[in-house]
Amino acid sequence: MGTFKIEGGHQLKGDIQPQGAKNEALQILCAVLLTSEKIIINNIPDIRDVNKLITILEHLGVKVEKLSKGSYSFQSDDLDLEYLEGELFKQEGSGLRGSIMIVGPLLARFGKGYIPRPGGDKIGRRRLDTHFEGFIKLGANFRYNKEERFYGVDAPNGLTGTYMLLDEASVTGTANIVMAAVLAKGETTIYNAACEPYLQQLCKMLVSMGANIEGIGSNLLKITGVETLGGCTHNVLPDMIEIGSWIGLAAMTKSEVTIKNVSWDDLGLIPNTFRKLGITVEKQGDDIHIPAHTNGYEVQSFIDGSIMNISDAPWPGFTPDLLSIMLVVATQAKGSVLIHQKMFESRLFFVDKLIDMGAKIILCDPHRATIIGHNFESQLKATTMTSPDIRAGISLLIAALSAKGTSTIHNIEQIDRGYENIDERLKAIGAKITRIE
Incomplete structure (x- = not known):
């Protein structure tokens, strides 16, 4: 079983090319x-x-x-x-x-x-x-x-x-x-x-x-x-799930990142859903530019002032594969958000690892979690985790890269199932990550 050791708390910078979908x-x-x-x-x-x-x-x-x-x-x-x-x-x-x-x-x-x-x-x-x-x-x-x-x-x-x-x-x-x-x-x-x-x-x-x-x-x-x-x-198109992952990673680590050749017209609601968390997503030709969010990002509310609710749905709704990323990104937002995973019943069970890291999350039931954002006033703390599936795995990796201290993620084969050569690609933009076989 492979393992990642991640030294968190570093800002990243540079361009990253999404893999094929x-x-x-x-x-x-x-x-x-x-x-x-x-x-x-x-x-x-x-x-x-x-x-x-x-x-x-x-x-x-x-x-x-x-x-x-x-x-x-x-x-x-x-x-x-x-x-x-x-x-x-x-x-x-x-x-x-x-x-x-x-x-x-x-x-x-x-x-x-x-x-x-x-x-x-x-x-x-x-x-x-x-x-x-x-x-x-x-x-x-x-x-x-x-x-x-x-x-x-x-x-x-x-x-x-x-x-x-x-x-x-x-x-x-x-x-x-x-x-x-x-x-x-x-x-x-x-x-x-x-x-x-x-x-x-x-x-x-x-x-x-x-x-x-x-x-x-x-x-x-x-x-x-x-x-x-x-x-x-x-x-094959660029992978929209990986593109969303890099948006979330940039926001959580307050990094300036450009995601190249994203096939913008095929991203659907993904850019605007991240904007609902207050993240700046800039279209530059067919690239996405995420500026460094040095002052954090603030969750929007609905027109009537009620708490933001982000949920998945079949296309053209928001893809369920990115809800775990949204959940992690919300842990450092200013404000609160309800994540509602409608399409799968066990995808939110990885939040206990985030709670161990200091995130404020209320798991309401197998489908819903309420996240109270830290607004970067309290940094997540490093811990040892095991990746349960592809999307939870990348979410935990993003959390570790933003956390204070050195985290360990076991069972990284789950991450490798969906992300090509991820450690080397992240190191190229400044991440401190080591693969241990």
Whole structure:
């Protein structure tokens, strides 16, 4: 298990380039299974979860070639489908939640798909019903082996387009169903579809491969199936979650930081939500500049004077992946704020570590926490912590970088799952951080 030692209390300064988007990359990589032709993908982040999925694709028989840093070619012209029923896949697939998205492409192209119950963050229940209900509506047969916790779908006569209203706007569920539907017979209509920029990117990539998709960017998608798909070249967006993390880090450490090439138009509510905490977020071309908040930052209130409430929602609402960052940043704000995590039930349980560091937080229930900001009058204190998941891990790292003294964070593999080479990149702008294997 890896560990970070962080000497906090130092101001940072400089430019930082966001990595490619993890959540987009996981979808895009699964889409290479839809064609036998070569696909080139650029700006792939070098992180644990993405590398695990690339390994699964290689073991499945995909020809993978690294062209340069972040750029790969993939060709799925000679796959070994027997790998999907072997012990190696059960082990590898169960360690990565994103592996669920190989099922849709395999089902569409080969008439069958398998997946062990996938792992991932320990942030509460994350149902797979949306995925499999969508496949069933397209004509697939479903089975589940409870003893081996192994899912399977097959459609020996192929998939047929239909109308479906999703029970939730699941991003991975929508991606999986879209990838299955692009090769189905006839028209598929998906209502209450997720419409995150990463899902839009997947749809645009599929269109460039020859798919017929209408309504991209909305929650109503219409897909007319085609016989085959071809190759393409695709560029992955910068990671909006990492961009939000660097905004929070700059504010908490009173640092002047410029985040480069952020694809501003794809950030949605993220800049304005940080502004609600009083943080200055300046647009400079396609960069974000955060000036040093030497006098702190003050939480806004609603028009009627009531306490600020920041909550998550499906896109175009505020992404749940940044609520833990908002919570940490609020600990040093002037004023109070209620953080309401609606979409996951266990993501706020890391606040006990922040309370140990001196933060004033009232955990109301598994979904809500009230934070009374210190206004930098009382600095957080260093402590020893363990990272429970990716987003809590980066939040604890931000807290440690702002704290007085030297903190220790164990289980940093969780952070490495979502953030590329984070210690070296932070050291480049002045952070005092050491990795201990």
